[in-house]
Amino acid sequence: MKNIALKLMYVGTRYHGWQVQKNAVTVAETLEKAISAVVCHPVRVTGCGRTDAGVHARVYIANFYTASSIPIARLPLALNTRLPDDIVVEQAAEVPPEFNAIGSCVKKEYTYLIYNSRVRNAFYVDRAYFYPVRLNERVMNRAAALFSGTQDFAAVQSAGTPVRSTVRTVHYCLVKRRGDLLTLRICADGFLYNMVRTSAGTILYAALDKLSPEDIPALLAGGNRSAAGPVLPPGGLYLSRLWYREEVGTDRILGN
């Protein structure tokens, strides 16, 4: 059996997220069907994380096991001809048997886009959150910086699958403006359910003066969800970068 890692990208708009579920088309299920057809046996894929309905991935890693003798270099093209246009396999590589797309992942970066202009932009529909009132990116960046560090993020988590601990280490969290586009980038060792979209909503609240950036440490320490901002819509969210343990050799296919 070979363990194969795939580097993908997908536009999440048409999918009910990554994870296979009943009565809804998901990215994992669509990918499993394509892989199964190529390797000629049923396949289950492990993904690097559960993205929600409508969330995109500029980069995504999944792995699966197969005894198929298909040359690995041919896999991307073979899969892409079977996949819809909004899911693309960029690369494939054999990885050590113990590699696991989620378990071996040490850091992830998500990007949240806000299109901040008086009038919405037709080209950003489902790809950025439209906010018509001018937002001060310096205030947002000051708020964002206070999310970094090892902290309890229960206040910016939605109810969902119970987790052992709500403490995570955020390596960086920053906001930049380029014209009408605000980009929030947040990198952590792991994320709680809706953590990025709620952090983005809280940082937005700081720009709207509904809270002060300086309130954020107490807000997080308090662990009270109702003190934080709203969960922003999924269309603005992108999984944008991944880091794996060195020994599993995925740096090559990730280009980090």
Added chain:
Amino acid sequence: MKNIALKLMYVGTRYHGWQVQKNAVTVAETLEKAISAVVCHPVRVTGCGRTDAGVHARVYIANFYTASSIPIARLPLALNTRLPDDIVVEQAAEVPPEFNAIGSCVKKEYTYLIYNSRVRNAFYVDRAYFYPVRLNERVMNRAAALFSGTQDFAAVQSAGTPVRSTVRTVHYCLVKRRGDLLTLRICADGFLYNMVRTSAGTILYAALDKLSPEDIPALLAGGNRSAAGPVLPPGGLYLSRLWYREEVGTDRILGN
């Protein structure tokens, strides 16, 4: 009666082009329905040009006449609430009675995008033409430059509505690369049917060594359609900039 000019943008993917036609949803028809609902009488719009099915407009000007007393500043919001997300009215302004979105337009710029990478990009589906073999942008730019000037462009025209003359003045035609994205920009006093997409196909042929950039003047002078390259797909094409006669006062809303 007031003459109102609208500045729009639209993603052309879901539409059978600009121009109203039977049994197909077009941008003009969708816009006319929204305007008619707002001004409370049937309206016919004049657009700055006919874009084909699947072609986009980053900027588009249309005008219509109305006796409605609705404040013009409120028109964009009133229309946007009635329009689908892929058509956006950015601005509205009263213009002189003689203003005509196509007749008063003196120059237009189209942009053609080629996503030139080994693997396609899910985020550029229907928004750029995917070409997997590396293209030399310097050769393309040399070919592009030879399209500029006052020339007969019959060789890069598709059969369609007969026109009085096939001579046009191309003010500039250039190709630039930024990472995997090749951008062709062409500005002219007017365009023949499929002229941009066929010029793009001819410039692509130069990069593929199917013709030499130096062949282009003779190719154009010969007026033989079969000597030119193919018509590239519509999804890569954007109407990107417009210029009007100064006296009609649209520079203000165009931001030129």
